[in-house]
Amino acid sequence: MVFKINISHKGKAIKFETDNEEILGLTIGSEVDGKLISADLEGYVLTLTGTSDIAGFPGLPDLKGPTLKRVILKPGIGMHDGREGVRLRKTVRGNEVSTDTAQINLSVKKEGSKKFEEMIKPKEAKK
Helix, strand or coil: CCEEEEEEECCEEEEEEECCHHHCCCECCCEEEHHHCCHHHCCCEEEEEEEEECCCCEECCCCCCCCEEEEEECCECCECCCCCCCCEEEEEECCECCCCEEEEEEEEEECCCCCHHHHCCCCCCCC
16 A cells, blocks of 8 residues: 655645555554655654545544544534534544555654755746
8 A cells, every 4th residue: 555645844845655564553643753754754753643545534633543434523624614613424534544544644843864955856947
């Protein structure tokens, strides 16, 4: 299973893809060593901030395990509705990374020896 990984730091983001199975079982809010993701992230400490599964359902930090559940939500994670006081039943996935997880969002807690800005590739100019 290939995971799409988004790592953000101070308004900048880097995308990686990995099939490392050591990521399985991690939960939202836990700390991750950067070398699990890529050799470029040696020395980095990352925080897992969110997930999405193969169908696009978001991971909910309060829901334990990797299962799908239909829960009643107010606006916030997993639900966006502009009306005030609305609560809706939505399908969400638990907080654990599983084989059904497609995307993992991480944020940098501690930088390693290589600066984050150095890893960002410059955009190519349009012709």
